[in-house]
Amino acid sequence: MTERTGPLVELRDVKVHFPIKSGVLFDRTVGYVYAVDGVSLSINKGETYGLVGESGCGKSTLGRGLLRLVEPTDGEIVFDGTDVRSLKGETMRRARRRMQMIFQDPLSSLDPRQSVESLLVEGLKAHGLAGDKAATAKRLREALDAVGLPASALSKYPHEFSGGQRQRIGIARALVLDPDLIVADEPVSALDVSIQAQVLNLLEDLQNERGLTYLIIAHDLAVVRHIADTVGVMYLGGLVEEASSDDLYREPMHPYTKALMSAVPVPDPTVEDRRERILLAGDLPSPSNPPAGCRFHTRCPWAQPTRCADERPALREVVGGHRVACHYAEQIADGKIRPHEVEPELVRPDEGAAPGDPGELIPTP
């Protein structure tokens, strides 16, 4: 078991807004994409934080903002006690070595004309760590060994490997710099399901051996379920719910998480699935024009008049360690507030619909 002590990463009210430019010279700012709009979270040393949500909700931007690959607009990013937004030049470079990123599609993130050796050495060079040839060669062999690839891989090119092996190369490229934190952006979504499990197991083993801390970004809740200690759910630039993985999957409390969970198939097909299916009203609003009040109220089957449209709920602890950004989380959990308006979208299997049969679901009004 990895030793866990205190937070390695703390994000405080982090915002990443992208200007929307217009005019012939694109010199006029006509609005902003509020990609990340006030996210606070913390990740303990040796812990895995799984960040989930639909495409476009700001997950990747948050991960990139944490590493300052995009510059946050506001907020604090505290890494091992230092606000990295205050770092410049050499001090930022040193911090960056300790925070590495791995990407979704191993092929597109690896330059096909570079051998594996050159891909791995590149990072060492960027951090001034490629001086001594023998020490570098040893470092590369160790990194490959750690991900289960032979030293002979060094002279090969990315196209000579399978998808799973290429992701191993991506992980080796991060490991060679001996990081403390790895931000993994959709690390397995381009891989076959059987290979996904192997890569996730590898990440877990590496964490246990090296005490690594992970932020794992995924649109697929099933991917982070077993690997994450804590899971955060994002919707339109903000966290709507955060809990230990066990609590979140056992009892999702935010209406959005409930809807996401209701779409996850039950792993054992012999077990009858009696969960309610929740389809959401309307489309995901644009992050350049997010709804006022609770960002989710326009699609929420439990939304209440006035307050949900007027007041943005803060992420607050509702029960031990379970944080929810919903004004009515307790009342929804107790059944005191029933879903309404989009109620026809809630179909229970015992009300006539076969589980998982989309034909039985009543479409969005």
Ligand SMILES: Nc1ncnc2c1ncn2[C@@H]1O[C@H](COP(=O)(O)OP(=O)(O)OP(=O)(O)O)[C@@H](O)[C@H]1O
């Ligand atoms: N460099 C950029 N300039 C302008 N807008 C951007 C930029 N990067 C991302 N966005 C926008 O910010 C929003 C959040 O994007 P982001 O990629 O972070 O979401 P995501 O949840 O990771 O989705 P996906 O899984 O599809 O990548 C999107 O509307 C996206 O179009």
